[in-house]
Structures are given as C-alpha cells and as structure tokens.
Amino acid sequence: xxxxxxxxxxxxxxxxxxxxxxxxxxxxxxxxxxxxxxxxxxxxxxxxxxxxxxxxxxxxxxxxxxxxxxxxxxxxxxxxxxxxxxxxxxxxxxxxxxxxxxxxxxxxxxxxxxxxxxxxxxxxxxxxxxxxxxxxxxxxxxxxxxxxxxxxxxxxxxxxxxxxxxxxxxxxxxxxxxxxxxxxxxxxxxxxxxxxxxxxxxxxxxxxxxxxxxxxx
DNA sequence: ATCCCGAGGG
DNA sequence: CCCTCTGGAT
Numbered sequence: 001x002x003x004x005x006x007x008x009x010x011x012x013x014x015x016x017x018x019x020x021x022x023x024x025x026x027x028x029x030x031x032x033x034x035x036x037x038x039x040x041x042x043x044x045x046x047x048x049x050x051x052x053x054x055x056x057x058x059x060x061x062x063x064x065x066x067x068x069x070x071x072x073x074x075x076x077x078x079x080x081x082x083x084x085x086x087x088x089x090x091x092x093x094x095x096x097x098x099x100x101x102x103x104x105x106x107x108x109x110x111x112x113x114x115x116x117x118x119x120x121x122x123x124x125x126x127x128x129x130x131x132x133x134x135x136x137x138x139x140x141x142x143x144x145x146x147x148x149x150x151x152x153x154x155x156x157x158x159x160x161x162x163x164x165x166x167x168x169x170x171x172x173x174x175x176x177x178x179x180x181x182x183x184x185x186x187x188x189x190x191x192x193x194x195x196x197x198x199x200x201x202x203x204x205x206x207x208x209x210x211x212x213x214x215x216x217x
Numbered sequence: 218a219t220c221c222c223g224a225g226g227g
Numbered sequence: 228c229c230c231t232c233t234g235g236a237t
Contacts, residue, residue, distance in 0.1 A: 021222095037223040038233070077233035081224080115224050135222050177222050186220080 061090035085113025137180025
C-alpha cells in the first residue's frame with residue numbers, strides 16, 4: 001500500500017469531492033443525516049432547504065405530525081420510518097436535553113433512529129470529535145486501497161485512524177464516501193480516470209486477474 | 218433490474 | 228443473523 005500517496009491525493013481531490021449536507025446547527029445536521037439513508041445529498045438538501053425554513057429547530061419538529069413531515073420527505077424513500085424517528089428524537093431532545101443535541105456517542109445512539117453511523121457524522125461534523133464513520137463505501141474503498149483490512153467496522157475504523165493523520169479524519173470520511181459512490185462502485189468501479197489507480201491494489205488485481213479477490217461491502 | 222452515506226425488529 | 232422499510236439514480 002502507499003498511504004502517503006493516497007493521503008496526498010485525498011487532500012487534492014477533497015475540495016471537489018465535498019458533498020456535505022447543508023445545515024446551520026447540530027440539530028439540523030442530525031436531521032439531515034437521518035434523512036440521508038438510501039438517498040442523495042442533493043435530494044436531502046433540496047427538501048431540508050424548505051423544511052428548515054419552516055421548522056428550524058427541535059421544538060418546531062417536536063410539534064410536527066408524522067403526515068406533515070412525510071409530505072416533505074416522501075421523495076427520499078424510507079419516509080415513514082424517517083418521519084417517525086425524527087419526530088420522536090426531536091421530542092426527546094426537547095424533554096431531556098432542553099432542545100439541544102447531546103455530545104456523547106452513547107447519548108446520541110439512544111435517540112430513536114440514531115445509530116453508530118449517524119452518531120459519528122454528528123460527532124465529527126457538528127462537534128469536532130475525531131471519528132471516521134465506517135459505512136459500506138468507506139469500508140470497500142479502504143479495503144481496495146489497502147488502507148484497512150478487516151470485516152469488522154470497528155476494526156476498520158481503528159486501522160484508518162492509525163494510518164490517517166488526525167487532521168484529515170473528517171475530510172477523509174467525506175472523501176471515502178464520495179469516492180465510493182461516484183468512482184469506486186462495488187460492482188462496476190470506474191478505475192479509468194481514478195487518480196488513485198496507480199496506488200490501488202484492487203486496480204492492479206483487477207487488471208491482471210480479471211477477477212479481483214478484494215470485493216465490496 | 219439492481220443497488221443504496223441505516224436502524225429497528227424478529 | 229436476516230428481514231423490512233421506500234423512492235430515486237443508474
């Protein structure tokens with residue numbers, strides 16, 4: 001593997017890759033992240049622009065009826081679960097945290113509809129807590145590049161944090177996800193034109209064996 | 218037709 | 228561990 005090269009390329013391509021969820025407060029980032037499952041940033045940003053204008057904070061969301069929220073987020077998929085969870089979380093925030101978002105992983109994961117991935121995104125992007133959330137894409141890309149080698153997401157996160165300088169953890173998280181979606185697909189990766197191809201173990205195996213051993217997920 | 222930046226529930 | 232929820236992108 002070639003961690004230095006990967007990190008250098010990461011720094012170069014990151015500004016173009018950044019597809020952050022639009023938000024102005026930790027609560028808004030929490031909601032946007034909960035909406036992002038099985039959806040695109042563009043789609044989420046499109047609905048939250050209107051949503052956050054009308055319902056800017058946890059207190060406003062806590063008063064929402066599910067049907068009302070569903071009508072805003074229907075195009076994002078999984079809308080019933082998302083609406084139910086977001087409202088339940090908003091109500092819990094109002095009742096137990098004075099409408100604010102808690103800052104610990106344990107408290108975040110106790111909110112309805114908030115799991116390890118969502119908690120990590122909020123911790124890293126709203127509260128500056130060092131973390132690299134490992135999802136399907138992060139895991140696959142890291143494996144292919146040789147930055148991490150594990151079937152266990154926790155182990156992968158630790159390996160990534162060991163290889164990547166702390167200042168780059170947040171960018172790396174965004175970049176790995178973006179790259180996994182746009183370029184390094186599970187099935188049909190677009191290795192042609194990928195700036196990492198010369199450093200990528202997967203690309204090498206793919207070129208030589210026609211059936212690479214390093215897979216997705 | 219197939220896959221998805223996830224969580225809850227059986 | 229496996230299933231389900233959903234529309235949208237490819």
